[in-house]
Amino acid sequence: MTDSSRVMRRMNPYFRSKRRKKLIGDLFSYLMLIMLAFVFIFPFLWMISTAFKLPSEAYTLPQRLIPKTFTFDNFIEGWKYADFTRYTINTLVVALTATLGAVFSAALVAYGFARFRSRYNGFFFSIVLATLMLPSQVTLIPTYLLFTKFGWLDTLKPLIVPSFFGGGAFNIFLLRQFLKTIPKDLDEAAYIDGANSFQIFSRILLPAIRPAMIAVALMSITYHWNDYFWPLI
Numbered sequence: 750m751t752d753s754s755r756v757m758r759r760m761n762p763y764f765r766s767k768r769r770k771k772l773i774g775d776l777f778s779y780l781m782l783i784m785l786a787f788v789f790i791f792p793f794l795w796m797i798s799t800a801f802k803l804p805s806e807a808y809t810l811p812q813r814l815i816p817k818t819f820t821f822d823n824f825i826e827g828w829k830y831a832d833f834t835r836y837t838i839n840t841l842v843v844a845l846t847a848t849l850g851a852v853f854s855a856a857l858v859a860y861g862f863a864r865f866r867s868r869y870n871g872f873f874f875s876i877v878l879a880t881l882m883l884p885s886q887v888t889l890i891p892t893y894l895l896f897t898k899f900g901w902l903d904t905l906k907p908l909i910v911p912s913f914f915g916g917g918a919f920n921i922f923l924l925r926q927f928l929k930t931i932p933k934d935l936d937e938a939a940y941i942d943g944a945n946s947f948q949i950f951s952r953i954l955l956p957a958i959r960p961a962m963i964a965v966a967l968m969s970i971t972y973h974w975n976d977y978f979w980p981l982i
Contacts, residue, residue: 800824843905843980844973847912851969852962855916859924860950864936874925880918885978893982908979912969920965927961928954 795814799807800823802816827833862874896907915921931954939949955962 839905840974843908844970846909847973848966848969850909850913851916851920852966853916854913855920855965856924856955856958856962857950858915858921859928860954862921863925863928864933864946877915877918877921889982908973908976916965917969920969923965924958924961927958931957 798814798816801819801821802823803818803820804823806813806817858877862870862877892907896902899906901907901910935953935957936949939953944952
């Protein structure tokens with residue numbers, strides 16, 4: 750489109766009216782999204798506001814979003830009430846270590862399902878997917894007895910070690926599907942250059958599936974950070 754045609758189009762009343770309607774529609778959409786976002790973020794803002802209020806002000810009516818008197822005593826008293834320093838360190842150790850194990854082991858298992866062919870490949874992959882339909886409560890007692898036999902109770906091992914053995918069925922499925930989109934010509938070219946299977950996996954395929962691994966890492970660290978049930982058991 751030439752400059753003259755653009756100028757004539759802008760001067761055309763039909764196109765000007767169309768642009769005006771589009772602008773009004775966009776403004777209305779953004780306004781509705783901002784209002785909806787405020788509805789969802791308001792409880793979070795209220796929680797932060799209450800954290801800085803005095804106890805007397807937190808229970809008085811009518812409530813105020815902005816405290817009359819800002820105080821940090823709630824944080825100090827809460828930190829003194831329990832050993833939150835140790836809790837935070839434990840959570841960081843479990844979340845980071847388990848995420849590392851889940852990402853690497855899931856990628857390794859997915860590589861086996863995606864690249865190596867055997868007569869039972871589909872059968873074993875179906876078994877892995879079938880575990881997604883098994884509630885964790887079903888395996889609660891056997892898992893507890895197993896860790897009891899290992900002598901791992903009251904340690905961080907039950908929360909970390911299982912992540913290094915597969916990384917979870919969903920993570921395996923996600924990485925396998927991602928690996929299947931990568932042409933096998935890369936593997937064959939690496940084989941010709943003298944690379945073995947592990948070198949192909951670590952030097953070629955892992956960098957190629959980095960977006961999927963980041964997604965797995967985010968989901969894993971979120972799960973382990975928010976997990977309350979298994980640490981309680």
